[in-house]
Amino acid sequence: MSFRIFLHREVGPLACNCYVVGDAATRAAVVIDPGGDADELLTAITEQGLTVTAIIATHAHFDHVIAAEQLRAQTGAPFYLHESDSPVLDWYQASGKLFVGIELPPPPVVDASIHEGDVVGAGSVDLQVIHTPGHSPGSISLITDQAVFSGDTLFAGSVGRTDLPGGDTQTLVDVVKRKLFVLDAKLDVYPGHGPATTLERERKTNPFVGEAAGMWGPN
Numbered sequence: 001m002s003f004r005i006f007l008h009r010e011v012g013p014l015a016c017n018c019y020v021v022g023d024a025a026t027r028a029a030v031v032i033d034p035g036g037d038a039d040e041l042l043t044a045i046t047e048q049g050l051t052v053t054a055i056i057a058t059h060a061h062f063d064h065v066i067a068a069e070q071l072r073a074q075t076g077a078p079f080y081l082h083e084s085d086s087p088v089l090d091w092y093q094a095s096g097k098l099f100v101g102i103e104l105p106p107p108p109v110v111d112a113s114i115h116e117g118d119v120v121g122a123g124s125v126d127l128q129v130i131h132t133p134g135h136s137p138g139s140i141s142l143i144t145d146q147a148v149f150s151g152d153t154l155f156a157g158s159v160g161r162t163d164l165p166g167g168d169t170q171t172l173v174d175v176v177k178r179k180l181f182v183l184d185a186k187l188d189v190y191p192g193h194g195p196a197t198t199l200e201r202e203r204k205t206n207p208f209v210g211e212a213a214g215m216w217g218p219n
C-alpha cells in the first residue's frame, strides 16, 4: 500500500489542517486545504522531494484556501473546487475581513470543478470525491482506501457549523449518515480542524451525528 500522508500542518489564521498526501513510491502528492503559510508548505514539499499533481479545497471558506494561489503558481498544479462553492469563493475577501480582520488578495483561480464520483490521482493513489454539503453547499470529502479527509463536515466529536451562508444542519446530518458512516468503519478521519479520529469512533460517540445523538437508535 503506497498511500502516505507526507505532511500535516496547521496553517493560517484559523488553524486549518493542511494535508499533503499521495504515493510513497513515486512521491506524487495532492495538497488538501492550503489554508495559509504558503512559503513553509512549499519548502516542506521541496524538502520531501514531492511532485504536486493537484491542489484541492474541501470547501471555499477563506481559511482553507489562502495559500492556494501561491501553491498553484509555484507548483504549476491545478486547483480544484466543487462548483457549488463558487458563491462562497466570491465571499473570500469580505469574509477574511469580517472574521479575522485581514486583507486578502483576490481569490485563487479555480482550474476545474470537481464533483461526486471524480477521482483525483497522485501516482497509484486515488482520492475519490464525495459531495458532502451542509457546512457549505460545495463541501466535499476525499476518500482513499485508508482515510477520509472530511473538511469541516465531520470533526472529532463535532461537526462543522451550519450558520454560514449556504449552510444547512439537516443536510449535514443526513450526508454524514448516508455518505460517510456507510464507509469502512476502520477508515481514519482527518478533519479540517482539530485532531484525527476514526469513522467507527464518530459513528458511535459523535454527539451530533453518532449513536450518542440518538440518530441510530432502534425504531
Ligand SMILES: [Zn+2]
Pocket: 059, 061, 135, 152, 160
Ligand atoms: Zn469552513
Ligand SMILES: [Zn+2]
Pocket: 014, 016, 061, 063, 064, 152, 192, 193
Ligand atoms: Zn475551516
